[in-house]
Amino acid sequence: MERGIIDTIKGVARGQFLAGEPLERHCSFRIGGPADLFFVPAGREDFLASWKVLGAARVQSLVIGNGTNVLFGDAGVRGAVLRLKDGFDHLRISDMDEAKKTVVLEVGAGVPLARLHLFASKKGFLGTEFTFGIPGTVGGAIFCNAGTRLGTMSGIASEIEVAGPDGKARWLGAAGAGFGYRTCRLLPGSAVLGARVGLAIGGRDVATTDVRELKAYRAKCQPLGRPSAGSVFRNPEGDFAGRLIEASGLKGLRLGGAEVSPVHANFIVNRGRATAAQVKRLMEIVRAEVERTQKVRLEPEIHVLGDFLKEEQ
Numbered sequence: 001m002e003r004g005i006i007d008t009i010k011g012v013a014r015g016q017f018l019a020g021e022p023l024e025r026h027c028s029f030r031i032g033g034p035a036d037l038f039f040v041p042a043g044r045e046d047f048l049a050s051w052k053v054l055g056a057a058r059v060q061s062l063v064i065g066n067g068t069n070v071l072f073g074d075a076g077v078r079g080a081v082l083r084l085k086d087g088f089d090h091l092r093i094s095d096m097d098e099a100k101k102t103v104v105l106e107v108g109a110g111v112p113l114a115r116l117h118l119f120a121s122k123k124g125f126l127g128t129e130f131t132f133g134i135p136g137t138v139g140g141a142i143f144c145n146a147g148t149r150l151g152t153m154s155g156i157a158s159e160i161e162v163a164g165p166d167g168k169a170r171w172l173g174a175a176g177a178g179f180g181y182r183t184c185r186l187l188p189g190s191a192v193l194g195a196r197v198g199l200a201i202g203g204r205d206v207a208t209t210d211v212r213e214l215k216a217y218r219a220k221c222q223p224l225g226r227p228s229a230g231s232v233f234r235n236p237e238g239d240f241a242g243r244l245i246e247a248s249g250l251k252g253l254r255l256g257g258a259e260v261s262p263v264h265a266n267f268i269v270n271r272g273r274a275t276a277a278q279v280k281r282l283m284e285i286v287r288a289e290v291e292r293t294q295k296v297r298l299e300p301e302i303h304v305l306g307d308f309l310k311e312e313q
């Protein structure tokens with residue numbers, strides 16, 4: 001990225017500017033090369049101003065939250081990676097209807113789902129139970145339409161605030177986000193700034209039971225002790241990617257430091273020194289083998305971003 005663009009951003013936006021920042025520091029896989037520019041805006045206006053400069057200069061730019069659904073290439077990202085934190089950490093009740101027993105929360109993109117759930121459950125609001133144990137932020141969860149068998153972000157997000165490449169913020173109805181299974185269809189260059197989520201008032205007992213079950217399931221069935229990005233592949237209609245991978249005899253398969261988890265076959269874990277190339281290659285092997293033996297083509301759930309060195313591809 002041209003030096004002049006970084007200087008232009010510095011002229012209009014405050015925040016933490018890091019050149020060549022290793023992305024392994026900013027994702028749950030602990031893998032990934034340097035970003036040309038890693039920028040943590042000091043606040044909302046700083047983000048919008050920088051997004052506008054990057055958009056006008058057509059610099060390849062992406063926004064991340066906690067980096068828990070991404071695989072960054074070993075050669076990193078050419079362009080800018082912006083992390084939303086300060087200025088996107090608000091969480092408040094924006095509307096409450098005691099008679100209808102409904103409440104609307106306004107929540108910033110940088111709020112961890114765990115904080116959203118804690119806030120809601122302490123107040124006795126129902127609807128965020130499904131987020132228990134998903135380690136992302138609200139922005140990332142909207143973008144990925146994160147969820148579990150108990151629900152998805154599309155089920156609670158009534159409105160979403162987005163910024164386009166022109167740096168202008170606007171609210172969209174949930175229909176405008178084009179939610180699908182673990183996806184949404186925001187326009188390219190859109191960043192999620194926050195959302196309004198609709199919850200029910202009351203019913204704490206049901207919520208506690210749901211969360212307890214989810215917690216027990218994760219502790220027993222997911223490899224939480226090793227770096228990963230959660231489920232690698234989406235579940236195909238009527239089946240489970242983990243079951244198909246296990247049935248293909250791939251549980252425990254290793255490539256360098258990357259391993260198809262022996263605990264849950266739809267997780268690839270970093271055993272310590274895995275490269276992005278190894279994870280990507282292992283994904284390709286799993287995909288090909290599941291297609292060959294089970295006749296099902298798996299689609300990735302994790303977002304593979306950035307550059308891979310030529311010999312890695």
Ligand SMILES: Cc1cc2nc3c(=O)[nH]c(=O)nc-3n(C[C@H](O)[C@H](O)[C@H](O)COP(=O)(O)OP(=O)(O)OC[C@H]3O[C@@H](n4cnc5c(N)ncnc54)[C@H](O)[C@@H]3O)c2cc1C
Nearest residue numbers: 064065066067068069136137139140141146147191192230
């Ligand atoms: C142990 C573990 C368990 C998991 N369990 C689940 C689960 O049960 N269900 C589930 O759905 N997921 C699960 N995940 C995956 C992940 O936590 C979710 O997808 C989460 O919502 C991602 O949020 P994030 O903030 O980390 O997003 P990131 O990983 O930072 O980003 C993911 C994608 O969203 C984009 N993005 C992020 N923020 C924004 C924004 N503000 N505006 C526009 N684009 C944005 C990024 O560019 C990237 O393409 C799990 C992951 C791990 C490591």
